[in-house]
Amino acid sequence: MIQTPSRSYELDKLEMRQVYANTILEMARNNANVVALEADLMSAISTNKIIEQIPNQLINCGIMEANMIGVAAGLSLTGKIPYVHTFAQFATRRAFDQLFVSGAYAKLNIKILGSDSGVTAEHNGGTHMAFEDLGLVRLIPNAYIYEVSDATMLGYLLRKIENEYGIHYIRTIRKKAVEIYQEDEIFETGKGKVLREGGDVTIIGSGIMVAESLRAADLLQDLGIQATVIDMYSIKPIDKDLIVKYAKKTKAVVTAENHNVIGGLGSAVAEILSEHCPTQMRRIGVKEQFGQVGKVEYLKGFYKITAKDIVDAVREMV
Amino acid sequence: MSINFQYLETFRDEIRLLTLKELHHLGFGHYGGSLSIIEALAVLYGEVMKVDSKNPEWVDRDYFILSKGHGGPSYYATLSLKGFFPEKILYTLNQNGTTLPSHPDRNLTPGVDMTTGSLGQGISAAVGVALSHKLSDRGNYTYCLVGDGELNEGQCWEAFQFAAHHKLNRLLVLVDDNKKQLDGLTKDIINPFDFGEKLTAFGFYTLKVDGSSLTQIYEAIEKGKAQCDKPVAIILDTVKGQGVPYLEEKADNHHIRPNQADEEAIIATIAQLEKKLGKKVRL
8 A cells, every 4th residue: 555645546537549539530630631540440449439520531441450551551652641540469460561561661651559558458368468569569660669658648649640750659558547647748759758756766667557657656655765757658769868867866777568578668678778877677567478368457466567566676676 | 545556565575675684684583473464564554554754753643563572573674664764773683782672662763652572462552542542532543463372362352352342443453363373383382263253252343364465454454444333353364484485384483593494595585575676785
């Protein structure tokens, strides 16, 4: 139990899927070139509620993710701005060569929303639980990767990338996130957000693990350990300067991700630190395991990605 | 409409000559599948398609996507003859630092509309281009050339379902049915059965023609363009190595590193074409 919570940890007013649908509708109305593509998951991401308003800018491609990425490439060739949505594992694992060759290698402009990230796939279980999507997309040269932590950030980044050419992958949950930001917050590419300052350890999280990191910092405070918490929403490019600055300052780093510790945020931070500022660190995330069915809280406990696991990792070092 | 087939025959022969010259200069390459699409390329670029070599990005152009990307050499020969880049560039095919890689790259070669080579992907991009023009109510045609072996790829059939559902009538898919893929005959590897029946079942307006006949290819395309509610598939009955009898007979002709007999046949064909065309090509 946190004795002195630093914030209320209230949920956003809107679900992430409502934010996606609302933002797509707004962008499509303002720009005839915006076209959203779906692979039979419109009702899962709430775009079924806007289809009648933008029938020529929202296309259900059916259950064919490989073709959907190719169609997006074709749309991009003719100047359209395709936003593609499907669950994270289909957007990356299933259509990886299409994303790599028809998208990135061909230097085209495609925005991808991978939803139901990691444990939030819940009852869909191991086949649907992507713990490797960030790692896959990180391997694509010049791709941009964001893992969003709340509704304000998702809406902002969806709008921001509309006029930024390239392959953009946004990883999200579908339901309500813990509210982290005020509505007027801005989010730059290649930057992290310092949410809390402390001199003993730096906790770097993304997505749903940002709230866990903040909770961990509260628990550590009760133990007399002061933690810095960074929301590293821009996974690629990543904020090297910020990572090095706080590693130097606190001399201990923990990463926290709803993803395999190989390939994602933990890897990215370790790569920066090992080359530029060797620092003791721990990576909280999924280790050599597949997904499974279960509620989010159960799964967080099973994969050891809770605030308590972050605290334990910190206490090994501090 | 009266068509100057004499011009098309010359254009076809020039494409074949340059294709053989560039591959011969390189010393190896995808001879079989480059040669089998030459008649189709001649009709498309010699007569049918609206393109402008001085303005490759012209928005009103027709699009062409070579989904069977390994056919690059004859595609490049065609583009150079149309003036997209100098013929001497063909000399650099697939060599260090070239703008003509083994498989087409839209970022390297003027006139190439889409990067292809990972089989099955070009057709999806073509479908996306055709959809885009339909959504914007534009009149551009999209032509996509797929290989018979390439149709092993499931993604092609995803794309075909999509094209038919969206009634992409300005999409014309040409199937190079040359009966062979890398490891042998298509019927021995993955039996294609009847492409025409399959594509008709998938919702296409389907035609089958002699893929070595300029007239038949042209007439099929014109018929296809008259369609208003279905995508079009034209099955080209071709021969791998088409137009070079010796290579047509050669069993393993997908990728050739010529032996002495191959070399003699290729050189003899080049000489025949040069004589017929009354010109020597120095690459």
